[in-house]
Amino acid sequence: MSNYKKIIWQYPWRYAESFIIAIALLILGFAINYIGKNTVSSIQWPVNLYLGIAIIILLLLIYFLFKKKPFVKWLSSIPAAISAICFYTFLVLLMGFIPQGSPKASGLVHEIGLSDIVSSHAFLFAQIYFLVILGLVTLRRSFPLKGNNTGFFLNHFGLWLTLFAASIGAGDLQRVTITVSKTNAVYYGVNQKGETIHDLGVAIQLKEFNIEEYSPKAFIIDNKSGDILSKQIFYLEKGNKGEIMDWEVEVDDFFEYGVCMGEKFHPVYDIGAAPAAYVITKNIKTNEINEGWISCGSFRFQGNFLKLSDRMLLVMAEPEPKKYSSKVKIYTTSGDDFETTIEVNKPVTVNGWKIYQLDYNHAMGKWSDISILELVKDPWIPVVYFGIFMLIAGALYMFWIGNKKKID
């Protein structure tokens, strides 16, 4: 490095100053939490919009009026950027080790905000510091905008926009869980704070709940402990043959909906009917043959297993869901009602809400009489997505160009 030693706080500021400022902000954040202000409450529409516009104007003013000042130059320099990235990384690192949002949290860790970092003051300061620096470097490199700055602009502005919109918009995100049933339309739900929300503007009635399942699997378990002993995956489907541990297993018959009457299972489509398989097993070593019905049972009927030896039982596991969906009728305040199907990964949009399939009554499985849906409203999503698409373009650009520029 250079052989003269720069006096600290003398411009141009470099790493020492940058890190002192970042650490000071970190400690300040912890202190504010410690003194008593526990969480940063998120701002809501329209305050966040005004604040957002104010911040953007402020950044533009700072840049255009003071861009020659050493302080502003420092704010868009690499040392400042590195300190901001480290500051942010440090908090995320803590988040990676300290369980977040645990209701039992207490002690110093909790008091300085580390049990819920995302809503701590330290995180707020990290975010602001990060965004100011990122914003100013974007401005510095964007005026005048040159062609070879395209990648730079896409990455830095894209990231700035994504983070900025996501943070100021966080308070407007609404997530409401509603439990629908066939009996009548439900017009209220519960939000993430546990409050009941009535003015949703939609009402939903369940018409039909559907689960498509994979074929159930067979396992060998320990008679006493109930532990699963077999590692092989064996699907119970009619005609399937295979080996599980020391047994050759063949599925002689299989009903997706079976009910046991007397000794035998019969194909019956009734509430609570469970899959049933007639299996024949042969021990490879002793040639002993066993056969019988196995079933995983349901909330209504008992399961059935096949005894292979004193210690081992052949059992059917409950089938895992492949798909589940709700056919619902939706009523809106504007008067149009319609029927639609909501499936995992395929939300439906109504009146500014996106409706997601969330859950069902697991005890009843495919006979569930309710369906749990989630209504999500996130008005800032178009802005966030705009940022994300810029970032994607920036990443593709970066992949293509690599760091060639600097090698030459």
Place this chain on the structure above:
Amino acid sequence: MYILNFNNTAFITIALWIIGLLFILVDKKLKNARLIGNLFSIIGTLVIIGFLIFLWIEIERPPLRTLGETRLWYAMFLPIVGILTFIRWQYKWFLFYSLGLAILFLTINIINPENFDKTLMPALQSPWFVPHVIVYILSYALLGVSSVVSAWGLYLIKFKTFKPELLNKADNLVYMGFSLLTLGLLFGALWAKEAWGHYWTWDPKETWALLTWLCYLLYIHFRYKNKQKIITALWILALAFIVLLICWIGINYLAVSGYSVHTYSS
């Protein structure tokens, strides 16, 4: 049903790669050895690609769910990156590293046989699944190789034979790996929005993925203005890879990961 025998395929592939590496080792003594070595390595890789395609068809879903399946993809992309880079830059050690790691991954899969399970929970059945994971695995392969460059660099520095060009090669790998990492993170966010209603929930895997991303971001920016501080750069690169490993493998063992959609079932 059992045409698809993983062990046989893995043995064939490993044999082909080892033969390839042996030819490359005796490069100077034998005419065309390099060409033959490359051919064997490529054929071995094609066998693995073929196996993955058949497996995909057989289990009726992309084989991208369990740790064992992830290792298979890794065992495919590492050689691809390694062979291409070898053909371009002629680094022998580089090819040995990438094929060696791929052999290691296949061996782990032979020792821990894992059944290729058909079931895939509904939230994972999405068109985002394949791009999300493939981009990550490619990125991990590139960044993994860059970390070896850093270890190699730290070793060379000890013996004062380090040349700065080596780090420039690492830079390029990091730029490529980092941009794929960015894509992986973003695809994950877009997918999460479709599946769960929000694009970022600070799930432990997300947190660690962000950390990995931030470490490489730090490296890129540090390198941009501090070309002469080689040792610091090498250490950042090495540490970033440790964070990456925690994110990829260690997450299952951390206290924070109670329930996570990302913990691999086995």
